[in-house]
Amino acid sequence: MIPDMESAGPPQLVIVGRQNVGKSTLFNRITASRRAIVGDLPGLTRDRIRMPVRWKGKAFEVTDTGGMTFFEKEEVPELVGEQVRAAIESADHVIFVVDGRTELTQADHEMAELLHRRGNAVSLAVNKCDTATLDALVHEFGELGFGSGHAISAEHGRGIEALLAAATEGFSRDESAEHDPELKPIRIAILGRPNVGKSTLLNRITGAGHAIVSAMPGTTRDAVDAIAEHKGQSFVFVDTAGIRRKGKTREMAEKLSVVMAQRHLRMADVALLLVEPQEGVTAQDAHIAGYAHEAGKACILVVNKWDLATQGVGEFRKHVREELKMLPYAPVAFVSAQTGLHISSLFPLIKKSARAAQRRIPTAELNRFLSELDLDRVTVPGPRKPKFTYVTQVGIKPPTFLFFSNLRGPFHFGLERYLTNQLRARFGFDGTPIVIRSKPRRER
Numbered sequence: 515m516i517p518d519m520e521s522a523g524p525p526q527l528v529i530v531g532r533q534n535v536g537k538s539t540l541f542n543r544i545t546a547s548r549r550a551i552v553g554d555l556p557g558l559t560r561d562r563i564r565m566p567v568r569w570k571g572k573a574f575e576v577t578d579t580g581g582m583t584f585f586e587k588e589e590v591p592e593l594v595g596e597q598v599r600a601a602i603e604s605a606d607h608v609i610f611v612v613d614g615r616t617e618l619t620q621a622d623h624e625m626a627e628l629l630h631r632r633g634n635a636v637s638l639a640v641n642k643c644d645t646a647t648l649d650a651l652v653h654e655f656g657e658l659g660f661g662s663g664h665a666i667s668a669e670h671g672r673g674i675e676a677l678l679a680a681a682t683e684g685f686s687r688d689e690s691a692e693h694d695p696e697l698k699p700i701r702i703a704i705l706g707r708p709n710v711g712k713s714t715l716l717n718r719i720t721g722a723g724h725a726i727v728s729a730m731p732g733t734t735r736d737a738v739d740a741i742a743e744h745k746g747q748s749f750v751f752v753d754t755a756g757i758r759r760k761g762k763t764r765e766m767a768e769k770l771s772v773v774m775a776q777r778h779l780r781m782a783d784v785a786l787l788l789v790e791p792q793e794g795v796t797a798q799d800a801h802i803a804g805y806a807h808e809a810g811k812a813c814i815l816v817v818n819k820w821d822l823a824t825q826g827v828g829e830f831r832k833h834v835r836e837e838l839k840m841l842p843y844a845p846v847a848f849v850s851a852q853t854g855l856h857i858s859s860l861f862p863l864i865k866k867s868a869r870a871a872q873r874r875i876p877t878a879e880l881n882r883f884l885s886e887l888d889l890d891r892v893t894v895p896g897p898r899k900p901k902f903t904y905v906t907q908v909g910i911k912p913p914t915f916l917f918f919s920n921l922r923g924p925f926h927f928g929l930e931r932y933l934t935n936q937l938r939a940r941f942g943f944d945g946t947p948i949v950i951r952s953k954p955r956r957e958r
Contacts, residue, residue, distance in 0.1 A: 526607075787844070790818055905918070
């Protein structure tokens with residue numbers, strides 16, 4: 515079992531508050547990112563989102579949480595509440611955000627009471643104080659019991675330095691964090707259509723309930739990060755929102771989630787594409803596979819819920835290969851996030867695929883490989899038989915090779931496929947796409 519990352523590691527700074535007070539804007543400001551979805555629609559954030567931050571020699575993690583409602587009995591608000599309470603339990607310091615331009619609400623008082631019961635160290639952030647004239651209103655929030663608070667504007671960056679100084683006062687300096695000698699973490703994006711088990715897989719891998727899990731499709735809106743360690747290697751898993759076809763994506767929040775999922779795919783080293791045996795590989799699965807392939811990402815096909823399958827491994831593997839022909843290089847893993855079946859097999863596959871995507875082949879080896887190619891086996895239309903003079907690797911992630919030849923323009927797909935297959939046979943590159951580029955040699 516992967517250890518629960520909540521119990522160890524850097525200090526935890528957790529942002530809480532009711533809906534639409536600017537928690538995600540503050541999170542993005544502190545982390546210098548656009549990691550959390552921000553909009554005027556209440557309830558955009560549902561899951562906990564964590565990011566590491568280094569500020570003035572202090573290394574810590576910041577967590578954004580969903581807005582607490584306290585009074586709603588529906589499934590998703592209750593699950594959001596569970597996530598917020600879990601984050602507060604693990605917090606070394608809490609930033610309690612309120613809206614400086616509105617009066618205190620019952621939800622603000624309920625949150626304050628919850629924090630007092632828990633006994634957390636709390637900094638009160640009175641947000642949306644965009645000008646100095648609004649700073650005087652801060653004293654009106656003293657009735658919450660956390661002092662007069664800090665007047666801030668998360669949107670404009672006002673007051674953030676003073677807030678962070680107070681919130682991290684008890685955090686120790688960690689100069690080594692600036693020059694971390696440890697292995698760089700591998701970043702993995704978990705992709706799939708809604709309700710294939712992405713959040714369940716994330717929680718199973720990390721051994722912690724980071725993501726909300728519900729039978730309701732589309733529960734995840736933000737991409738949720740979680741860290742796991744396996745045999746000395748760090749892995750950062752990102753559970754993205756389920757990607758629907760454009761015609762079925764109507765809500766603004768859902769459209770933003772899809773855009774963020776695509777963005778986190780671009781940032782990832784490896785993509786895990788989840789499919790399920792009950793429905794088989796659908797057109798939407800192929801659509802998402804196309805995203806991963808076009809992004810040039812190393813990819814692993816994860817057949818989830820295999821404990822419920824009625825067909826054999828060989829039969830379903832053949833089905834996957836036929837339906838996802840754009841990913842012939844992706845290994846296929848058969849797992850059950852619900853029961854833990856074969857979950858540990860994902861780690862070596864991820865590590866192997868990530869390394870393959872970053873592999874560089876020396877030019878001398880590539881040209882020895884070039885001299886041994888049997889081009890008589892390749893049929894290329896046109897009057898010229900292909901002749902190569904030189905090859906070099908010009909990029910990684912994905913591995914990209916430039917071939918100099920007597921041919922003009924891009925290679926015929928048959929020749930490109932032959933070169934790709936031969937590179938794989940000689941050098942590996944399991945799990946990653948390969949890009950072939952051509953350049954005509956100079957003629958005397």
